[in-house]
Amino acid sequence: MESAAKSFLDDVPIALAGPPVRRSRQSTVVWGSNRVTVGGDAPVRVQSMTNTDTVDVIGTAIQVKELAQAGSELVRITVNTDEAAAAVPHIREQLDRMGISVPLIGDFHYNGHKLLTDHPACAEALSKYRINPGNVGKGEKGDRQFAQMVEIAARHDKAIRIGVNWGSLDQDLLARLMDRNTQRAQPWDARQVMYEALITSALDSAKKAEAIGLHGSNITLSCKVSGVQDLIAVYQELARRCDYTLHLGLTEAGMGTKGTVASTAALSVLLQQGIGDTIRVSLTPQPGESRTQEVVIASEILQSLGLRAFVPSVTACPGCGRTTSTTFQELAKQIDDYLRSSMPLWRERYPGVESLKVAVMGCIVNGPGESKHADIGISLPGTGEAPAAPVFIDGQKAMTLRGADIAREFQDIVENYIEKRFGVSA
Numbered sequence: 434m435e436s437a438a439k440s441f442l443d444d445v446p447i448a449l450a451g452p453p454v455r456r457s458r459q460s461t462v463v464w465g466s467n468r469v470t471v472g473g474d475a476p477v478r479v480q481s482m483t484n485t486d487t488v489d490v491i492g493t494a495i496q497v498k499e500l501a502q503a504g505s506e507l508v509r510i511t512v513n514t515d516e517a518a519a520a521v522p523h524i525r526e527q528l529d530r531m532g533i534s535v536p537l538i539g540d541f542h543y544n545g546h547k548l549l550t551d552h553p554a555c556a557e558a559l560s561k562y563r564i565n566p567g568n569v570g571k572g573e574k575g576d577r578q579f580a581q582m583v584e585i586a587a588r589h590d591k592a593i594r595i596g597v598n599w600g601s602l603d604q605d606l607l608a609r610l611m612d613r614n615t616q617r618a619q620p621w622d623a624r625q626v627m628y629e630a631l632i633t634s635a636l637d638s639a640k641k642a643e644a645i646g647l648h649g650s651n652i653t654l655s656c657k658v659s660g661v662q663d664l665i666a667v668y669q670e671l672a673r674r675c676d677y678t679l680h681l682g683l684t685e686a687g688m689g690t691k692g693t694v695a696s697t698a699a700l701s702v703l704l705q706q707g708i709g710d711t712i713r714v715s716l717t718p719q720p721g722e723s724r725t726q727e728v729v730i731a732s733e734i735l736q737s738l739g740l741r742a743f744v745p746s747v748t749a750c751p752g753c754g755r756t757t758s759t760t761f762q763e764l765a766k767q768i769d770d771y772l773r774s775s776m777p778l779w780r781e782r783y784p785g786v787e788s789l790k791v792a793v794m795g796c797i798v799n800g801p802g803e804s805k806h807a808d809i810g811i812s813l814p815g816t817g818e819a820p821a822a823p824v825f826i827d828g829q830k831a832m833t834l835r836g837a838d839i840a841r842e843f844q845d846i847v848e849n850y851i852e853k854r855f856g857v858s859a
Contacts, residue, residue: 452740453707457678460650462507462592464525464560467534469506471653471710472678476741478711479731480507480680482540484724487517487524494527496724501535502777503725504732504743507711509538509563512545518552525558536560538594542568542601546581556585561592561653566638567601579638583645594653595638597631598684599663606630628667631656632674639677652677653711657684661699672708681709688717693730700734729773745772745789748803748810755815756795764813764840765793771844783855791847792825801825809850811843826850 459473471478481500485493487510497508512518525537539559541548546569549556562582569579586593607630614620621629635654643649654677656667664683672679683699686692696714703709712734716727735741749765750756768791779786792807794800796815804810804825811834813822822834824846834842 450739452738453705455707455710456672456676457710458650458676460592460653460678462536462538462560464536465529465534467536469536475710477704477709477735478506479504479728479735480509480538480711480713481505481724481728481731482509482713482715483511484718487511488514488520490520490523490527493520494524494531494533497524497528497535497537498531498533499723499725500728501533503728504776505728506535507538507561508535509540512539512541512548512555512559513543515548515551518548518555521552521555522558538563541565541582545569546578549582549585556589556591559591561594562586563594563596564638565596565598565601566634567597567603571605576641579641580645583642583647586651587645587647590651592651592653593642593647594655594680595635595642596655596657596680597634597638598657599627599631599659600684602627602630603634606634624663628663628670631658631667632671635671636675639675649677653680654678655680655682657682659683659685661695664699665702668703668708669706672706678710679708680711680713682713682715684715686715686717689719692716696730697734701738704735704738704740742787744776744787745791747772748790748792748794748807750795750799750803752795755798756813760840761793761795761813764811764843767840768793768844768847771847779851779855782857783851784857786851786855789851789855805829808854809847811839813839 457472459475460471462469462471469478483493483496485496487493493510500508512521521539537559538561540563542565545562545564564579564582566579569575583593607627610626610630614626635656639652639654642652654671656671658664658667661683668679668681681700681703683696686696693716700712712731714727714731718724718726732743736743736746747765747769749761752762790807792803792810794803794810794812797812797818800812801823804812805828808827810825811822814820820835822839823830824832824834824843
């Protein structure tokens, strides 16, 4: 014990956990009075993408609204045909009528140069254009069509994302790098060459865009792959070589737990290193599942890392032999669902409510302690415990609930606490 005490007194303190420092420059995506700042000191932004047919103006506008209310700060829509391009201004008008000012990103492949030229109202209604260098054409034709899109962006003062994807990588570039690799004294692994091709495509395209006249602060880069370790390796090197804002996402992440875990693993490593300015969790929805689920997961990643706060957090124990009752599970879900569903209204009515911490615990082992650490918490009775549920508010025991209506009474207590602490007149 003496040796341990001496070591504690003599050693430097353990570094405090905290958010990393990001290194990218700052840019702004604008629609009307809504200015979404990306990069620099701005928070890491959440974005998503619709899966509706863009020609369906009402259906697309409704899904954009749902995504925005779930927490998506930028929403991307497919623009692939003349009909879709013609629909974009009407989608923007419908959103404005609904009071949804989220900026729209147009996702272009193959014919973006033509659609933006032929539909100037579409070019104006979008706040940002996503351009895939692998899908703009080959050789001089590709250079000309890329330049056409960038010139339109510069003319309208729009941002662009140069989005490279290993599923549509420029094969001519990859072939050239493969040929050069064979001339090395010690050739790289084929996967390393593919990494280099992704990064080179993104950086060369960004340099071309700046040479055409687009300011570097209006350029975001992404290099999407579907492997966790591949994504980490590519973005670490991309961040080392440039200070453009970076969009993170594991492409084609998959469904359910596989897609959720893979995206969380990859994005968390990079975000903790200060890499990444916007993120998307590209989930394949389960049958009948809302598109907003990917927004919820992206928000949870940032909130779990302490980088953002979107909704009040609910701490709940996993349950064990001491917690044979399902009451604490049901109450935890009820409170969590209630807090999430209330956030679209509460963002305006209760500024700061997203920082609220609630604990719903199932027995006496950790229940009182966790409840004291939360802003408001309850410790429900476990097996063999007295049928009483102490409630703690701001670290102090405030009351004890008993009887069959504990769940309803506790929700009322949470509502009153929010009103008192976060109400505008508070």
